[in-house]
Amino acid sequence: MKMVILPKESLPEFIGHLCPFGELHVPVKVSEKSYAFGRVNDLSDIELNYTRTILPLKKYVFKPVDVMFNFCAATGYETTVEETDAKRVIFGVHPCDIHGLKILDLVFGGKYVDGYYSARRNKAAIVGMDCIPDEFCFCRSTGTDFVDTGFDLFLSDIGASYLVRVGTSLGDDMIRAADSLLREVQEQDRQAYKRRSTQRRESFQTEVQLQELPEIMDLEYDSEVWRRVGDKCLSCGTCSMVCPTCYCYAVFDELDLAGGSGRRQRRWDSCLFKDYALVAGGHNFRPDRDSRIKNRYFHKQRGFVSQHGRPSCVGCGRCKVYCLVGIDIVEVIKELRSEIRV
Amino acid sequence: MAKPKVGTYGLTGCAGDQLVIINCEDELLEIAGALDIKSFSMAASGGDEDCPLDIVFVEGTVVQPEDERVLRWLRERAELLVAIGTCAVWGGLPAMKNEMRPEELRMSVYGPEGNTFQCVSPRPLSSFVKVDLAIPGCPVEKEQLLQGVASLLHGDLPQLPTYAVCTDCKMAEYPCLLVEQGWLCLGPITEAGCKARCPGYGRPCIGCRGPVQDANIASEVQVLQEKGFTWLDIQNRLWTFAAPAESLKIDFLKEGANA
Structure with a gap:
């Protein structure tokens, strides 16, 4: 896997280079104790020191309420997958949430592909970031505290820098766009990455046996x-x-007063x-x-x-x-x- | 198909639900085009008060014997009776002191001069007559009202939410005011449909839409007590809008509180 080093002071500039790849969504603080992925006007509003957002990434690919198609007795129906839905770069995603998306892929992208899901999923670039668990995290027990796939780029905090793993060709395009900010992995980075790995492993306060x-x-x-x-x-x-x-979702119709037309929708159930x-x-x-x-x-x-x-x-x-x-x-x-x- | 004949009436209440209909400004022409409005005294005087109705919308609570008479008269006139607003669906604010005898309550509010009118313990419409569709809310949500009308026009009943405000609150990704702030929030036991408007403004849910089906009141009461709220704080909040609801009956609550 291709890996490069991004000095921390270059992070804002690096994020700037990601913007041409899609609408940037980042973790932001929404209350004293809560965070959410969203848009920012100012890069300084990005809150990388978060543990979990209220909603996971499913809100982007499987919307809480979604119009499936419009129908009309006179003209039939037309599906409404938003072809124009913007490309998104979702930055700062933790491993558990990347695994969450991979599990949704199994469900919505398996034998019967869900077009509404895949249309948005295909337009979402994922830039992951590692994290230190709090007392509620038990992702080590579920085997989801690290990722090998499911990201375009993944940043690990190794002190003064991030070690950036490149997961896809899109990720490779991204680091090429930010080439001037990056350098090669050196000996001290290798040691720092291994120390980070141990530090993360030893930080878990909650463990549960899921075997058997x-x-x-x-x-x-x-x-x-x-x-x-x-x-x-x-x-x-x-x-x-x-x-x-x-x-799970529930399907329901919203009708127009005039009669004969409306919208079929789905909503999280x-x-x-x-x-x-x-x-x-x-x-x-x-x-x-x-x-x-x-x-x-x-x-x-x-x-x-x-x-x-x-x-x-x-x-x-x-x-x-x-x-x-x-x-x-x-x-x-x-x-x-x-x-x-x- | 002939347009359905409809009437809109208010029993004892603030008329806020009827006002919601009038406030459907963008849809008013469509409403008027789809319905043959026979009586709607808040919008126009001179309605037809004798004709049979296909649908009658009734807001407010039965507080006086006269309300009951009007309600029974409307029920006889109309094919379908739609209760609009929490007063009509659950008893609403007029019922918040239902643990007091009506005469005692009248005396405490109006003094001896109150003797000029009769009053009964306020109860929801469904405890007097058959209600075909109940749309709660204080006031009702415009979208739910319009969907209700649209469904009735299609010969169907609308699907109203059967889940709690928490669901809408989390769908909107609002921080939890009970978990995070320790506030007395009734979101977990209140019927959704308002898109968690109050939590969206940083205020806890006060239960104005009445209890959701299968509400776990005992567990809600327990968690609120653990957060430090007194029995009286909790009771007052629970009984503000839907005191006559079976799930909020005092014996059950005390059982939950002592559990």
């Missing part, structure tokens, strides 16, 4: 844990909205909503909160493993940070494994 978890979940299908968690759960949908890999598994005739497969939150865990940690060979959780910690009643995925898994009792 699918079997343990099957064995603990009727566990008391689900009742306890179900009693607490507000079914508010927050965890699904902020999850990098929750991809959650398996925690009471009517998620409600079917025609009024039967609800998961009428209780216990069964709904169990379903969410089963899909992430068991069903997805059967289908794709890995859990769909990327260990970003968002569901724990933003859960209003403090439901902690790591604690739930440890309880299922009988490693702790609450």
Whole structure:
């Protein structure tokens, strides 16, 4: 893999060189404790010292609410994939969120390609950046604390500089555009990168064993844990909205008053909503909160493993940070494994 | 197809929901073109108060015996009855003191002079008559109202949100005011549809759209108590807009609070 060194003082200028490759989106501070990816007028508003944004990158490629097509009784329908959607460069993306996108790629870009997703995905350039975990991060346990693919460029903080890995030909074009700011990797950089790697590994405060978890979940299908968690759960949908890999959506029509025309839309859905598994005739497969939150865990940690060979959780910690009643995925898994009792 | 005959009426309330219809300025001509408006006293006097109606929109709460009489009369006149606004759907602000006897409450507000009118414990329209469609909100959201009308014109009922304000709040990527600020926010138990307007302005949800289906009130109460709110703070907030709601009944709440 091609690697180069970018001195930290050249970062603003380097970001300037990325702008011709698309609309720049960067992490910004939106409140005392929260961050979000967005546009900035001033490069000094970029907040690289963030751990996680409220929403992951899915908001760019799988919009919270999206028009799928317009319909009209007289003229038929026309799809509305935004061909004109701007190219984007999303800068400062952490490894867990890159893995989140890779998991969405499996779902939306697999056997049945989702055109709305892929149209935007193909126009998103990803410039990743490494990070130091906080107490909520458990991406080391999910194997998503580093990336080998899924980025155009990836910057690792090695002290006075960044080590820049080039992941794609587009990434190569980017560093060529910023050639004057970059230099070759030298001995001290190699040592610094290895020290950074150790430092990141040793910074993890949270660990959870995901090996054999699918079997343990099957064995603990009727566990008391689900009742306890179900009693607490507000079914508010927050965890699904902020999850990098929750991809369910509900489809609905918005009608025009004049009649005969409207828009078919889709909107993020959650398996925690009471009517998620409600079917025609009024039967609800998961009428209780216990069964709904169990379903969410089963899909992430068991069903997805059967289908794709890995859990769909990327260990970003968002569901724990933003859960209003403090439901902690790591604690739930440890309880299922009988490693702790609450 | 003949245009459906509609009427818009207000029981005891602030008329804010009817005002939302009038405020649909860009759509007013379309509305007038699609509906045969027989009576809408807030927009024009001289309506037809006798004809049968296809759809009647009713805002406000039953607070006096006269409200109940009007409501039953409207129900008999109309094929479909649409409750608009939180007062009509949940009882709204008039019902916030429903734990007091109506006479006692009247005395505390109007003194002995209040004796000139009768009052009952305010209750939502659905506790008196069949309601075909309930659109909550204080006031109703213009988009939901228009979608409601559009669906009815297509012979269907609209799909109103069945999820909580938190969902809209996170879709809009607003910082969580309960988690981050420790504020008394009712987002987790309140029906969405407002696009989390208040949290978007940095203010907590006060529950003006009433409880979402399957709201976990016990867990919400518990987390608010853990944040340091007193039983009275929580009760006052919960009962501001939807006190008659079954999920907010006091016994259940006390059970949750003691859990």
